[in-house]
Every structure is written in C-alpha cells, then in structure tokens.
Amino acid sequence: MAVDKSKQPGSDPKRTSQSTSRPDVSETDVMPTEHAEVLDERDGLVEELKETADKLDRDGATRGDLKILSRAMRELRYAFKVFTPYRRRRKVTVFGSARTPEDTPLYEHVVEFGQKMGGLGWMVLTGAGPGVMEAANVGAGRGMSMGVNILLPFEQEANQVLRNDDKLVHLKYFFTRKLLFVKEVHAAALFPGGFGTLDEAFEVLTLVQTGKRDLMPLVLIDEPGGSYWKNWKKFIEEELLNTGMISPEDMDLFKVTDDIDEACGEILSFYCVYNSMRYVKGKLVLRLHLEPSDELVERLNVEFADIVERGRIEKVGTHPLEADDAHLADLPRLQFRFNRKYIGRLRQMVDVLNEELGACAPELTV
Structure with missing residues (x-):
C-alpha cells in the first residue's frame, strides 16, 4: 500500500493534562504551598545548578567529564524547551526496528497505529529514524509527530516526516534521549526490533516497576500473526516469573497483542478514569x-x-x-x-x- 508521508490527521488535537508528579519527594522535602513559593523554589533550583558547576571547578573535574556534563545539560535544556508547549498533550512513544522496510506488513501495521493514535489526538514520539520510527510518524502525520534523533556515525538524518520540523530534537547521548522517551510521554508502544528495542522495553518496564516513572500503559505489538513479543513474554514467564525473579502482578504492567485496535484500546482505557x-x-x-x-x-x-x-x-x-x-x-x-x-x-x-x-x-x- 502506498503511503503519503506528509499526511496529517484531519481532526484537531485535543488537549489534556499531564502528570507533573514527583515520586522522589519525602515528608522532609520543602514543597511550594502557593504560586509565589513555586517561583521561589524554581529560583533555588537554578542556584543549585550554578553551585554544582562551581563545585565541579573546585573539584578539578577533568575536561572529559566537563564536556559530558556540559553537552548533556545543553541537550536537555533545549529538549525541555521544545517539549514545554506540548506538556499537556497526551503522547505515546513508539519503539521498533530502524531496519523495517516500507513494503512489509509490519511497516503498514505501525502506520495504522500512528494513524489511529494521531486521529484520537495523541502525539507520537519516535527516535525520528527510518523503519518502525518512520512508519509511526507517517501514520500520525507531521503535525502530530515529535522526534528525538540520535546522532550516529552511520545513521544521523531524521526521517522525511520530521526532517527540519520544529518538534525534532537532535541528541548526541543515548541517556538523554532515553530520558525524554520516558519522561515526556503517557504511554509506550513497542514493535519488533533489535537490541535497542529490547533495551527500551526492559528499561521502561524497570522504571515503571520500581516507581521511578509514574504508571503508564505499555503495549508490545506483534505484526499480524507474529510471534516476536509472544516469544518474549514466554521467556519472561518461564525464566523470570516462574523462578520468582518478578511478581505475578508485574505481568499486568504490560500487554502483548498483534491487534492495533486492542493496543489503542489498552492505552485509552488506562486514562478512562x-x-x-x-x-x-x-x-x-x-x-x-x-x-x-x-x-x-x-x-x-x-x-x-x-x-x-x-x-x-x-x-x-x-x-x-x-x-x-x-x-x-x-x-x-x-x-x-x-x-x-x-x-x-x-x-x-x-x-x-x-x-x-x-x-x-x-x-x-x-
């Protein structure tokens, strides 16, 4: 099926709220009680950042360490600036193989997912690359897509849906990119992929399971009749659940399906109430x-x-x-x-x- 890579959903996006929860706050933390105190706390955090920079100088931090910290802070600062206008819009991260060709059932399956989520007013965040990432952006359309592109020696250019878009961020470090994939969204959808996809699957599950990331729906979507995630789930059951390495209720933190309607329904129903x-x-x-x-x-x-x-x-x-x-x-x-x-x-x-x-x-x- 030929796909128009510049299309956008016809409906206007709807606005919703996003959690700004702070799961690391304890009873001894000082928290704001009114907007003036919110501003005071914000100013205090800016001063903490400056103080940390001064301490690095006093510590005699190496040039290499300073380069990493400087680049990471600049990447995150710019990324936060890009994401801020969309903080109250529901967003779903889509993971999957960059090597998925256009003329495959999996590619079309991902396009369908992007179309449905974009049509429902959800923005689609990807790594802005080819394959599954491109397919999700194609489905959602440029207006409902966001991207965090990783700069690699062999794969640097963003896909044609997001290329030169104001909602595209280019990043050097995987760790800053991975933070954005989880911090800025309300759901994650994972299609078949390589090491990176499996890495993201386990990382997102770990962050949710340990409470380092608020609850959100995680859907692992096979191509129609496929077995990639079914076999993954079998491994989880046999090697982790049956050996007591995870709890039975941890299996409810994700859903495996090959049906796009079921996957979208899992995400939408989570935010029903x-x-x-x-x-x-x-x-x-x-x-x-x-x-x-x-x-x-x-x-x-x-x-x-x-x-x-x-x-x-x-x-x-x-x-x-x-x-x-x-x-x-x-x-x-x-x-x-x-x-x-x-x-x-x-x-x-x-x-x-x-x-x-x-x-x-x-x-x-x-």
Missing part, C-alpha cells in the same frame, strides 16, 4: 476524572489492603502543595500511604477504577 498520580507529604494521590462511590472505595480498601502501609484509602480534596498543578484542581482524588514495593498491584487497582466507573466519555479518552 485515571488521570495522574503525585506524592504529597509521603502519601500517594491519584487524580481521577470521575469520583468513585463510597462503596467502591470500601471495596478498594478490602481488595488492596496489602498495598496500604497504614491507614486507609480515602477520598480527599486538592492539597495546597499541588498548587503547581492548578489545572488539575477540580479533579476528584484518592489518597493513601502507599507501599511502593507493590507497583503491579497499584496498576491492578487503577484497572479496577477504570472498569468499575464505566465507559469513557470521548473527551476523557485522550
């Missing part, structure tokens, strides 16, 4: 699109008592310490003291909330 999460004064706050009934909250306290360190799951209002998330102030909330070892069980609780509070309204699906 759940919006985002944030830690406030050592307690986990779940921001929701719909308020759960008292009966449902009681059920959660019974079924998920194991993930509550002490106290109960309860409905709460917006805390003053969430002042920098003012756009989420009107959302209903659940709060409890979460045992952070049980991320898989937390995902199961989010699934219960999404299932029990009914079908998504269209405006809540992106």
Whole structure:
C-alpha cells in the first residue's frame, strides 16, 4: 500500500493534562504551598545548578567529564524547551526496528497505529529514524509527530516526516534521549526490533516497576500473526516469573497483542478514569476524572489492603502543595500511604477504577 508521508490527521488535537508528579519527594522535602513559593523554589533550583558547576571547578573535574556534563545539560535544556508547549498533550512513544522496510506488513501495521493514535489526538514520539520510527510518524502525520534523533556515525538524518520540523530534537547521548522517551510521554508502544528495542522495553518496564516513572500503559505489538513479543513474554514467564525473579502482578504492567485496535484500546482505557498520580507529604494521590462511590472505595480498601502501609484509602480534596498543578484542581482524588514495593498491584487497582466507573466519555479518552 502506498503511503503519503506528509499526511496529517484531519481532526484537531485535543488537549489534556499531564502528570507533573514527583515520586522522589519525602515528608522532609520543602514543597511550594502557593504560586509565589513555586517561583521561589524554581529560583533555588537554578542556584543549585550554578553551585554544582562551581563545585565541579573546585573539584578539578577533568575536561572529559566537563564536556559530558556540559553537552548533556545543553541537550536537555533545549529538549525541555521544545517539549514545554506540548506538556499537556497526551503522547505515546513508539519503539521498533530502524531496519523495517516500507513494503512489509509490519511497516503498514505501525502506520495504522500512528494513524489511529494521531486521529484520537495523541502525539507520537519516535527516535525520528527510518523503519518502525518512520512508519509511526507517517501514520500520525507531521503535525502530530515529535522526534528525538540520535546522532550516529552511520545513521544521523531524521526521517522525511520530521526532517527540519520544529518538534525534532537532535541528541548526541543515548541517556538523554532515553530520558525524554520516558519522561515526556503517557504511554509506550513497542514493535519488533533489535537490541535497542529490547533495551527500551526492559528499561521502561524497570522504571515503571520500581516507581521511578509514574504508571503508564505499555503495549508490545506483534505484526499480524507474529510471534516476536509472544516469544518474549514466554521467556519472561518461564525464566523470570516462574523462578520468582518478578511478581505475578508485574505481568499486568504490560500487554502483548498483534491487534492495533486492542493496543489503542489498552492505552485509552488506562486514562478512562485515571488521570495522574503525585506524592504529597509521603502519601500517594491519584487524580481521577470521575469520583468513585463510597462503596467502591470500601471495596478498594478490602481488595488492596496489602498495598496500604497504614491507614486507609480515602477520598480527599486538592492539597495546597499541588498548587503547581492548578489545572488539575477540580479533579476528584484518592489518597493513601502507599507501599511502593507493590507497583503491579497499584496498576491492578487503577484497572479496577477504570472498569468499575464505566465507559469513557470521548473527551476523557485522550
């Protein structure tokens, strides 16, 4: 099938909120209580960066170390500038092989995924290269695509969808690129690929499983009738799950499918009721699109008592310490003291909330 690589979805993108959660905040951290204090804290962080630079000078840091730090900071500064206007837009990262030819069923499969997600108002972030990355951008169209291109001796030019686009960032380091792939998005879709794809799959899963990245849906998509991710899942079950190296609930952190509609549905349904999460004064706050009934909250306290360190799951209002998330102030909330070892069980609780509070309204699906 011939594909128009310059096409864009016809519908206008919808805007939604993005979590600005800070999972590393403890009760002893100083957090803002109003917008003026948010600015004060921001100024303090800028001073910390300057102080760190001064310490490097005093430490006699080597030229090589300074070059790495300088380049990494410049890359991230520019990338954050590019991503800032799109922070409240839902985005999905797409991973997969750069070697996938255009005339293959896998390429067309990825194009379909990009088309559907872009048409639903989701922006598609890729590594801006050829193969699967290009196919995802082709499907989403230039207007709904973003890219973080890695500069390699043998593969430097961005694909023709993103080439010279204002939403394209060029990076030297894999670690800065990988940070953006996970930090700036709300879901990840992985198609078959090589070492890099498997690396990203395990890294994203590890970050979510350990709570270093907020919960988000992860879909691993085979080509129709394919077995790449099915065989990967079999390995996970036989070598990790059955040997006790991971917990049974960790298997709920991802979904394997070869159906594009099912993959898109997995992403959309995750945000049906759940919006985002944030830690406030050592307690986990779940921001929701719909308020759960008292009966449902009681059920959660019974079924998920194991993930509550002490106290109960309860409905709460917006805390003053969430002042920098003012756009989420009107959302209903659940709060409890979460045992952070049980991320898989937390995902199961989010699934219960999404299932029990009914079908998504269209405006809540992106």
